[in-house]
Amino acid sequence: MGSYVPTTPSEREEMLKRVGVGTLKDLYKNVPSDMFVKELNIPTGMSELEVRAAVTAMAEKNKVYKTILRGAGAYNHFIPAVVKSVTSREEILTCYTPYQAEISQGVLQSIFEFQTMMCELTGMEVSTASHYDGATAAAETIPMCKDRKRTKAYVSATAHPHTIGVMQTYCFANNTELVVLPAKDGKTDLEALKTALGDDAACFYIQQPNYNGLMEDADAIAEIVHAAGAKFVMGCNPIALANMKTPAEYGADIAVGEGQPLGLDIAFGGPYLGFMCTTNALMRKLPGRIVGQTKDADGNTGYVLTLTAREQHIRRERASSNICSNQQLCAFTAGVYMAAMGTVGMKQAATLSMSKAHYFASELEKIGLKRKYEGEFFHEFVTEVACPNCAKRINDALAENNILGGLAVDGGILWCVTEVVTKAELDKAVAIIKEVL
Amino acid sequence: MKLIFERGSAEQHLTLLPACDVPEVHFEQERQKELHLPHLCENELTRHYTEIAKRVHGVNDGFYPLGSCTMKYNPKINEDMAALPGFTKIHPLQDVETVQGAMEALYTIGESLSDIFGMDGITLQPSAGAHGEFTGVMLIKAYHTDRGDLARNKIIVPDSAHGTNPATAAMCGFQVVNIPSGEDGCVDLDALRAAVGPDTAGLMLTNPNTVGIFDKNILEITQIVHDAGGLCYYDGANLNAVMGVVRPGDMGFDCIHSNLHKTFSTPHGGGGPGSGAVGCKEFLKKYLPGPIIVKDGDKYDFAYPEKSFGRVRSFWGNFTVVLKAMTYIMTLGKEGIPEASMNAVLNANYMMSLLKEKYTMAYDEICMHEFVMCLVDLHDETGVSALDISKGLLDNGQHPPTMYFPLIVHEALMIEPTETESKESMDEAAETYLKLYDLAKTDPEALHAAPVKANCRRLDEVGAARNPIVRYTF
CATH class of the missing domain: 3.90.1150.10 (Aspartate Aminotransferase, domain 1)
Structure with a gap:
């Protein structure tokens, strides 16, 4: 069996003695005695060499296409070579969420840089630090748009089916009605949209380009959605954003998307990266982490997690979301990718x-x-x-x-x-x- | 240090992509706004990120006893295995016949986790702990909804719980009933009995709890909730104390999430990606998010549970994170898993015994994998707070413990050394804690001023929130 426990048997005896118990099991005095596991029903541990062989054998059963x-x-x-090189540094890989700002300036600054890049790509004013993936990012915009009067969410049938599925789950969770609007010729049916949106419409989500690869008539959609008084949410492909009209230029209130194309392996579906950007007006309704620039006691520039009053560890059941850990290393990777590619790339x-x-x-x-x-x-x-x-x-x-x-x-x-x-x-x-x- | 946008020159860029070998096509409507991204040569680019990395404290930079976060060593073999091209270069929508190895991996860790949890079904879709909580509470919601038991609209949460618990319950459309903890930091049985009723959907609980104590009444607790018709959800944040020793399923819990990025040694990455695997008892399996992995003979396939409440993310989960956890479990095996937990508990008790010489423990008894100190007396006497001690630790190259949590302990410092710390490193760390205690008495100002050796001094958080600057302006 492999182990990462460094304590030697003699040290263990010494430590047990100091703690005042005889055996390790004595430490579990509160556990009802018949509750102890006799033996786990999993295989015996293996040496590193054996583990490598076993896991490699699994990897080799998969077909990697040229x-x-x-x-x-x-x-x-x-994915440029520099991306993997930078992102595999163990400080970056192994650190925790930057709650202790003074020794986490590197992570905090990199998030600030990521937020800036996402604002640049989308044209929006604010970005969060990251979300689990594009689908959950899309789903988490709905509570931002709802109010007492506007309670219904809408999504185009041309969005990715997994995104629609996750939105349905999140809406079932918080008792929100979600309406899937039909497609016409592979795109959002504008007439159906006009008819559907009423006084109770909170938001409408489209994907740009959509699941069929088509560019939606986002100008016309923005006009219809805003005429109905609802918020317009766009899920965008971040590579396309380098060239295409931005969600800000279309008039979107919130731009989200799947950030996987920004330097992340396809890796059988994850980990990927959700991004979310919005206007200053909606900033304080955002779910998840945001980094802000500030000054330290000597007046030097530094970075902190900010607007935390929205978050679960402060606001508990009144938080804008339960999100805590997100996809920080993936956002970092995307940042390095965008830095390496640059505007030209x-x-x-x-x-x-x-x-x-x-x-x-x-x-x-x-x-x-x-x-x-x-x-x-x-x-x-x-x-x-x-x-x-x-x-x-x-x-x-x-x-x-x-x-x-x-x-x-x-x-x-x-x-x-x-x-x-x-x-x-x-x-x-x-x-x-x-x-x- | 400079921001990446302040480095390099606008004419600089790397040569990464070839010329276009087909006729060029452009968008009918192109972006109007100029795109500002960094522009650096590769040397300067790597220097920037090296400087970034030097301004980060990782597990390998020193003692990291962040309570409730299980900052154990992240084995290198895990990274190697997760980086195998046979895993990183496969498309999530390939035909199942071509990804049998990936599905075998998901199935294998699913089986192992089910056994460690004492559960019957599993999903690896959730991407983080809170996402796992969401999934678990949705199982409870789906169960009651399916039975037409729609009056059950309340989730009970102890006041010692992580903020994610009440936030999750609210996200799932439940009202939150906060119940006070007893004087011993455990569930107050009378408060629980008073809180349950026909409107109880379930209870969310961590055991050992957030003060590091295994609740000895756990069977009675889960029984009270079950008797009222509710279900019991196990928050696996503290599973590192008990894996392979006691199973949440045997404690009477109906579903559980586990943070694979804590307990099963995958790195935290500065705040994810994690993985929040969720296990459940047989009667909840039919509500799990689809798809799940099933095995038929030697073949693996996707299947959709009969009454699945839907998916919680795209594709199948944070796959390569799950692979790292699988590698860890294969390495430790049935002997190593409980061995790790028992040593985590030993380390916490040893560390507590060292610190008890000066610091006041919130609950002075044998703890599980973590313990909480209460610095109220020190603060009253010297004006030095838990925050000040933490900042003093920064100047000594240590990551501070979790501060001001759980909320039921004032001036709290919560310490979780994990099993991968040596006696030597704990002895050294404890010496620093005791030295800072003395410093608080002799020179409190020095601690108010700390840190002075970190990359920056204390930061103005109030100002940051009042006038948010959340991006660089070109």
């Missing part, structure tokens, strides 16, 4: 992804795989498939060639292309698909 043409909420972007990643996705879409169209929906898209799009079994046949053929194909969705395939995929790989995929059709 080319990934699947997104749907998890995006395989390039971020814009390049966005342009490359978008351009390659468009190239792939047009090549697929040439061999008969037409896009299911019209309209502008970023790096994802849905193609129709000719037969019920086609999606599987296409993906099987691609998989044989070490390519992870698009995700089979209702009536089609949802493809994604990022900057890491080359034209040659796309051409190869098209040739393989052509054989199947």
Whole structure:
């Protein structure tokens, strides 16, 4: 068995003696005697060498594809070497939440820098330190928007199904009615939206680009939502934000999103990173941690966790959320990623992804795989498939060639292309698909 | 130190991506606002972050007895295993046949945790402790809702609880009933009996509790709640005291969350990512968030519980965090797990015995993995507060204990050494505590002024909240 207990047997005796008990078990005097576990029903511990072999064997059972043409909420972007190097430093990795500000200035400053970068990307005025993922960030905006009169939340059916699912869970939790508004031609149905929103509407959430990869008519949506007196919440792809019209420019009240594309591995779904940005007006309603700049006793600039009166450890049952630990190391990673990429690199990643996705879409169209929906898209799009079994046949053929194909969705395939995929790989995929059709 | 935006020059950028090999496409509506991100060469970039890292206190920088946070050593093998490409480079929506190893990992740790918890079902979806609490309380809500027992709208929480407990109950739509603790810091049985009734949905409890004592009445407590028709939720924040020694399931709890980033040695990362695995008894399994992992012969698959209350996040959880915890459990095994807990308890008692020479203990008895000191007397006598002692510790290279918690102890310092501290490090740390106690009596001003050796002096938190500056302005 492995162990990380440094105490030697003789030290243990000495310590037990000082504490005034005979054995370790004597320390559990309050535990009813028949409650002790006799023996756990788990395997015996192993040496590091054996553990490494066993876990590596599990890893090797997974198929790592050379080319990934699947997104749907998890995006395989390039991660500069400097990101892993910096984020694996053990001080950063092992420290706790920066409650003791004087010896946590590094973490606090890095959060302040992250908040600044997220404000820059979204165009909004304030950012939190992080949330669990994009879906929970979206769900946690609803209480920010509700008041006594405005009690109903709305979400577009074109958002990621997991995001809608999490919003439904959170709304079931705090007894909020959540209405899923229908899609039309792959985008939010504006007429349905106009009809739906009444005096009791608190907020409406869309994803930009949406689950189908399409750009929503966010200008028109903002106008409808605001005309109804509700808050407009946008879930945005952070890579797209380098180039696309920002949520602030669309007039969003809150911008959230999944930060995984910012330097985090796809890693079977986590850990990822939720981000949340808003206006100064809504700042004090934000859930979760926020870092602020201040001065120390000598007048030097420093950083602290701030606006903590919103939080659970102060406000308990009246807190804006129960969130405590968030995804700090992931936010730190995103910060290092954005610093390494810089404005030039971020814009390049966005342009490359978008351009390659468009190239792939047009090549697929040439061999008969037409896009299911019209309209502008970023790096994802849905193609129709000719037969019920086609999606599987296409993906099987691609998989044989070490390519992870698009995700089979209702009536089609949802493809994604990022900057890491080359034209040659796309051409190869098209040739393989052509054989199947 | 400079902010990253104040370094480098606007013309600087790294060469990371190739030229576009297809026709370029741009958004119809592009962003108008200029995008300001850092612009540094790689050398300056790494220097910035090295400077950042030097201004952080990690577990490897010194004694870190942060009560209730279980700052144990984070083994390096865990990091290595979680970084294997077979785990980091797989897409969450790959066909299950191509991710059997990942699912085996989730299933394996699920089985181990279920046994340690004394529970029958598990979900690894929750991303942190509070998220696990949310999931656990939602199980309680789903259970009562499913039975049509809609009058049960109250959750009972002791006044010694973490803030996340009442905040969670409120998020789940429940009213919170705070009950006072007894003089021994444990649940006051009469207060509990008076609080339960037909409107009781459940009780949220930590055991050992937040003052570091195992509640000897635990079976009676869970019985009282069950008799009233409520369910019992175990907050696993303090599981490090009892894993492999006593099982929450055997104490009468119906569901539990565990902070894998505390008890099972995954790093805290400055505030996450954690993992808040939730276990439950058989009768609650059908309400678990979907999907869960099931095993059929040698095959693993996703399954959706029959009456699942829904998912609590995207995909399947903080996967690589869970892998680190799995690696830890595989390393320690059935002998090492209780061994770790018992040594955590021994270390806390040893440390308490050293500090008791001068400091007043809030509850002077054998403790579990942590204990609470009460500095009211010292404060009255010298004006030196728990905060001042903490800041004095900073000047001695130590991370202070948890301050001013639990709320039922005034001028509280809560100390949790964990099992990975050596006797030598505790002896040295205790010496510093005792030295600071003496300093409080001889030179209180020195402690009011502390820290003087940290990266900054005490910070103006009131000013920060009054005039929030939460981003850099270009």
